[in-house]
Structure formats: structure tokens, C-alpha cells
Amino acid sequence: MNDRFRRVSTRPLRPGPSFGRGPVLRFLPIAESGRPRQDKTMEPADLLDVILAARPPLASGEAVPAVGDHGSAATRLSIEDPETPADLLSSVAAATFAAAQIAAADLVAPAARTPVTVSRMGASAWFHGTLRPLGWLPGNPWSPLSGGIRTADGWIRTHANAPAHRIAMLDALGLAHDTTRARLEARLAQLDSIEAEDRIVGFGGAAARLQTRTEWEHSAPGQAIAAEPLIAWDSTGFPALRQGAPDPEQPLRGVRVLDLTRVIAGPVATRTLALLGADVLRIDPPDWSEPALESEMLWGKRTARLDLRHRVDRERFLNLLAEADILVHGYRADALERLGFGERERARIRPGLTEVALNAYGWSGPWRGRRGFDSIVQFSTGVAAIPAGETAPVSLPVQALDHATGMLAATAALRAWAQSVHHGEGVRARLSLAKTASLLDSRIGTDPLTIVTQSPAPTTRIEHTSWGLAQRLAWPASTASIRVDSEHPARALGADAPRWARR
Numbered sequence: 001m002n003d004r005f006r007r008v009s010t011r012p013l014r015p016g017p018s019f020g021r022g023p024v025l026r027f028l029p030i031a032e033s034g035r036p037r038q039d040k041t042m043e044p045a046d047l048l049d050v051i052l053a054a055r056p057p058l059a060s061g062e063a064v065p066a067v068g069d070h071g072s073a074a075t076r077l078s079i080e081d082p083e084t085p086a087d088l089l090s091s092v093a094a095a096t097f098a099a100a101q102i103a104a105a106d107l108v109a110p111a112a113r114t115p116v117t118v119s120r121m122g123a124s125a126w127f128h129g130t131l132r133p134l135g136w137l138p139g140n141p142w143s144p145l146s147g148g149i150r151t152a153d154g155w156i157r158t159h160a161n162a163p164a165h166r167i168a169m170l171d172a173l174g175l176a177h178d179t180t181r182a183r184l185e186a187r188l189a190q191l192d193s194i195e196a197e198d199r200i201v202g203f204g205g206a207a208a209r210l211q212t213r214t215e216w217e218h219s220a221p222g223q224a225i226a227a228e229p230l231i232a233w234d235s236t237g238f239p240a241l242r243q244g245a246p247d248p249e250q251p252l253r254g255v256r257v258l259d260l261t262r263v264i265a266g267p268v269a270t271r272t273l274a275l276l277g278a279d280v281l282r283i284d285p286p287d288w289s290e291p292a293l294e295s296e297m298l299w300g301k302r303t304a305r306l307d308l309r310h311r312v313d314r315e316r317f318l319n320l321l322a323e324a325d326i327l328v329h330g331y332r333a334d335a336l337e338r339l340g341f342g343e344r345e346r347a348r349i350r351p352g353l354t355e356v357a358l359n360a361y362g363w364s365g366p367w368r369g370r371r372g373f374d375s376i377v378q379f380s381t382g383v384a385a386i387p388a389g390e391t392a393p394v395s396l397p398v399q400a401l402d403h404a405t406g407m408l409a410a411t412a413a414l415r416a417w418a419q420s421v422h423h424g425e426g427v428r429a430r431l432s433l434a435k436t437a438s439l440l441d442s443r444i445g446t447d448p449l450t451i452v453t454q455s456p457a458p459t460t461r462i463e464h465t466s467w468g469l470a471q472r473l474a475w476p477a478s479t480a481s482i483r484v485d486s487e488h489p490a491r492a493l494g495a496d497a498p499r500w501a502r503r
Contacts, residue, residue, distance in 0.1 A: 043086070044095040044098060044120070045073045045077050048077055048098050048102075050230070051095060051408065051411065055233075056233040075113070076115050077116055077118065078118075079094065079119075080118060080122075086120065088440065090123065092404050097123045097407060098118045100407055100410045100411045100477070101116045101118070101477040101482070102114070102479075103411045103415050103418070104252075104414055105479045106415075107246050107417065107418045107421065108247075108482070116477055117477065118478075119456065121456060122475075122476025123477070125473055126403070127398050129296055131295055131299075131470050131471075131472060132472065132473070134462070134468065134471065135468060136467060136468040138291075138293075138294075138295045141161055141263075141293055142161060143160040144180075144181045145179070145181060145184055146158055146160045148210070148384075148392060148393050149185050150188070150189060151189065151191055151192060152190060152193075155210040155379075156188060156197060156379070157207060157210070157376055157378075157393075158188075158200070158206075158207050159375065160205075165206050166205075168200070168204040169200045169205040173191075173196075175187055197209045201371070206376055207376065208372070210379050210393050211379070212382050213383075215382065217382075220365060221361055221366055221380075224365025224368075225435055229435075230431070230435055230436075231411075231430070232363060233416075234428050235425060235428075236426035237347070239425065240352035240354070240421075240426045243420065243421050247277060251414075251482065252278035254277070254279070255278045255279065255325045256278070256279050256326070256500050257280040257281070257328060258326070259280050259282035259301065260283055260330065261329060261358075262288070263373065264374065264406065265330065265402040265405040266328060266330035267293070268297070268405075268406025268409075269406045270301065270410075271301065273410060273413055275486050279501045280301040281498070281500065283320070283498065284305050284306075284494065285307055286305050286494075289493060294467075294492060295490045298490040298491060298492075299463075299472065299490045301490075302495075302496040303491065303493045304498035304499075305493070316498050320498060320500065321346065325353075325354060326353070326355070326356070326417060327346070327354070327355045328355075328356045328357075328413060329356075329357050331359070332360075332368075352425075354420050354428075355428040355429070356416065358405060358409050358433075359430075359433075360372025360433050360434060361432060361434045362434055362435060363430050363432065373433075374399040374400070374401040374402040377401055378395045378401065378437065379395075381437040383395070384396075401436050402433070404436050404440065405436040409429075412429035415427075415429075456473060458471035458473050463490070464489050465491070466490065466491045467492075
């Protein structure tokens with residue numbers, strides 16, 4: 001049994017975005033000896049220093065001086081609510097929001113060392129959800145066939161929320177498409193974890209057997225992730241089109257962001273860019289939907305549908321790409337190549353394009369093309385664990401890898417765009433959930449992992465979403481002059497035409 005975590009309180013969190021004062025789920029890290037680990041708990045400023053150190057290089061190999069060369073993050077970061085209970089997850093939330101806020105401030109004034117203030121409670125609440133529906137609920141995104149299930153020799157995490165992944169898993173296991181949870185559990189109990197994982201992944205599904213941190217670190221995928229940077233940068237090799245000075249209130253106003261992302265990290269990143277003023281246009285295929293997540297993730301964006309298998313829609317996509325300033329995509333390493341929009345083709349269509357890409361398992365190892373989601377990666381990397389005295393694995397109480405990676409991707413997009421604006425160079429950035437997991441797990445200290453279920457009051461503005469009226473939490477970070485907000489309501493996927501707004 002993996003005993004890295006000892007359960008301190010087991011009262012369940014209330015699901016969804018509607019939470020106020022309520023129960024808290026807490027885990028205490030346990031060392032291999034059975035005693036609590038003695039490494040120091042990381043504060044937001046410590047984590048922020050790590051994030052700011054992952055900055056893009058200039059073509060000459062020198063680092064951009066605008067970010068991270070001004071001493072410790074402690075000189076720029078203030079915590080608005082230091083009385084809020086501190087733990088790893090709230091520190092990660094605060095640090096990732098601070099990083100994005102600093103990147104936005106440095107885009108406007110590179111040499112100003114603008115200070116930022118972050119609410120620890122507010123950042124933690126955003127990891128849980130921004131939406132406060134008025135008289136309706138967005139639904140449950142989880143399929144009954146998704147979750148941790150016991151195998152003949154351990155545990156496996158299944159992911160069946162998307163119909164294609166559910167069908168792939170059931171086909172791999174020889175089960176009917178209307179299989180119940182009980183039948184799935186009985187079938188997996190007949191298989192070893194490795195065999196079950198290999199079958200599901202081999203059929204194009206998403207699953208992960210439960211591994212300890214040590215097992216992950218000694219595996220080939222784990223070693224590949226360990227060698228990758230938190231944010232991998234490289235130059236496009238083309239000069240970027242020079243832009244005018246960023247708007248001091250909304251630094252991305254007028255910037256066109258082509259959004260090819262899905263659940264959840266990528267949409268978090270592009271939502272952040274939209275709230276900073278970008279014209280974010282999300283493109284989805286005709287048959288894709290995220291009914292329980294759209295109201296949360298589509299705030300500030302426009303959305304359209306294109307079928308890239310059809311000539312007319314491919315031409316429309318080419319035109320969008322040719323006029324884009326930033327591309328954010330969550331495709332696996334070779335997926336865009338297979339669609340005919342590989343790196344060379346993108347460079348031909350739009351030289352100097354700023355790009356941010358994120359995936360599950362990194363960009364260099366044997367799992368670079370493997371499907372994965374937050375809950376899956378937690379099982380693979382040892383973040384999920386069986387608490388001492390318990391019999392079943394427990395994951396983090398929110399999709400923390402998704403949200404942290406999404407905020408890191410937004411930071412990367414802002415830094416890369418600053419490179420374009422201030423240095424005239426196109427830059428690409430790559431991130432992964434598994435690398436974010438290593439950042440988080442390696443800094444677990446002696447304090448319990450806690451998601452504080454106290455939430456700030458939402459703003460008074462009423463948002464007319466496609467599903468009903470709602471309110472939003474205010475952005476949890478601030479700097480002088482910058483406004484991070486949008487009056488564009490969340491609308492259903494495909495609500496807009498596939499064209500850019502007029503600048």
C-alpha cells in the first residue's frame with residue numbers, strides 16, 4: 001500500500017461550483033519511514049520563483065530580462081489574505097495566478113517590476129470553479145464508468161466521460177456498450193493492472209494503473225518527464241509581426257487567439273487570455289460537446305465548429321490560422337501532423353506565430369502520444385495514493401493539475417507574446433500535466449493538503465449564459481491598471497461563425 005498520504009479528515013467536498021463554508025478534505029504526506037516528511041512547505045513566493053525561472057530565451061540564447069531577473073518573487077508578491085490556511089494546493093493556486101498576473105504586467109511595462117497582490121482563498125476557489133448559477137445547475141461531467149476500480153492485483157483509473165473513450169474502453173475489455181458500473185468492476189477484477197491498462201490504451205482509450213511515486217520515477221516515462229523543463233521553449237525561426245503597444249488596461253486587447261483545446265487545462269489557459277482582452281476563437285468538430293463544462297470554460301470566448309475532414313472547412317481553418325496571433329492547442333504530440341497541420345505547415349501558413357501546446361505525458365518520452373487527463377495522470381505519477389489505514393486510492397480534491405497547468409500555459413502565452421511584441425521573435429512553448437505533477441508532488445511538506453471551501457462573494461454583475469443567469473467570482477489577483485474580466489457571456493459550443501472579430 002502506498003502510504004505517502006495519511007487521511008486527516010474524510011468529510012467529502014461538496015461537488016461543483018456552489019460551495020461556501022463547508023467540509024474540507026485533507027491529506028498528510030507520509031515519508032517512507034511512516035513519519036511525516038520534514039521538508040519545508042513551499043510558500044506561494046517560493047513556487048513563483050520556480051515558475052518565473054522558466055522563461056523564454058532569445059535567439060542568442062540570452063534570457064529575456066523582463067521577467068524573473070529582478071530578485072526574489074517575494075519582492076513583487078503580496079498575499080491579500082495571509083490568515084487563510086496555507087497548504088500546498090492553495091500555494092500552487094496563488095503562485096500560478098500570480099505568475100499570469102506578473103506576465104501580463106510585464107507585457108505592458110517590462111522594466112517596471114510591477115507588484116502583484118493575490119488572494120489565497122480566491123485562487124483556491126477558482127481552482128474549484130468561477131461560476132455561480134442562479135436557479136440552475138451545469139450537471140455532472142463524470143460518467144459512472146469513470147473512476148478508480150480494483151483490479152486483480154491493484155487499482156486502475158478509468159476515464160469514460162467522452163463517448164469515444166467510453167466505447168474504446170468497453171471494446172478493449174469485451175463489454176457491451178450499455179455495460180453497468182458493476183459489470184465493469186467485475187471484468188477489471190479479472191485482469192492485472194498492467195494488462196487492463198495496456199488493453200484500454202491500445203484501443204484508444206484513457207486509463208492508468210495506480211503507481212507509487214517511486215515506481216513512476218523509475219519508469220521510462222517518468223524519467224523522460226524528469227528531464228523536461230517546466231515550460232519548454234524554442235524559437236519558431238521566423239520574425240514575428242511587430243504589434244503596437246499593449247493596452248495598459250487589457251494587455252491582450254486586439255490579439256487573436258486560435259483555441260484548439262478541450263477539457264480542462266487548455267480551456268483554463270485560453271479563458272485567462274480572453275479575460276485579458278484577447279479575441280479568443282475556439283474551434284471544435286461538429287460532434288464534440290462538454291455539456292457540464294461549457295458554462296464554466298467558455299466565458300469571454302467565441303466558439304465555432306469546423307470539420308477539418310472537409311475541404312471547405314479546412315480552407316476556413318487555414319484562413320483563421322493565417323490571421324491568428326497566438327495558437328493554443330491541447331493535441332497530443334503527433335495529432336496536428338496527422339491532420340495535415342504540422343509544425344512546418346503552420347510555419348508556412350503563419351510565420352512567427354506564437355504557439356503554446358500542452359498534453360498529458362510530455363513531449364519526449366515513450367508516452368508522449370498517450371491520452372491522459374488530470375485524474376489519469378494523478379494515478380500514473382503517484383500523486384493519487386492509498387492513505388495509511390485505508391483500502392482505496394484517493395486523488396487530489398480538485399482537478400489541480402488541470403488548473404495549475406492551464407494557468408502556467410496562460411503565463412507561457414503572455415511571455416511568448418511579450419517576446420513577439422518587444423523582441424520581434426516568434427516563440428513556441430510546451431507544457432504537460434505530468435510535469436506539473438512533478439512540481440506539485442516534489443514540494444509536498446508536512447502540512448495537510450487542503451482545499452478551503454470558503455469562497456469570496458461573486459460579483460454583482462449578472463451574466464446571461466446560454467444555460468441561464470449566473471454570477472462569477474472576481475479574478476483573484478491584481479496589479480495597478482490591469483483589468484482581468486469579460487462582459488462576453490459563456491455561450492454554447494458552435495454559437496459563433498468561424499471568423500475573427502474586426503480589430
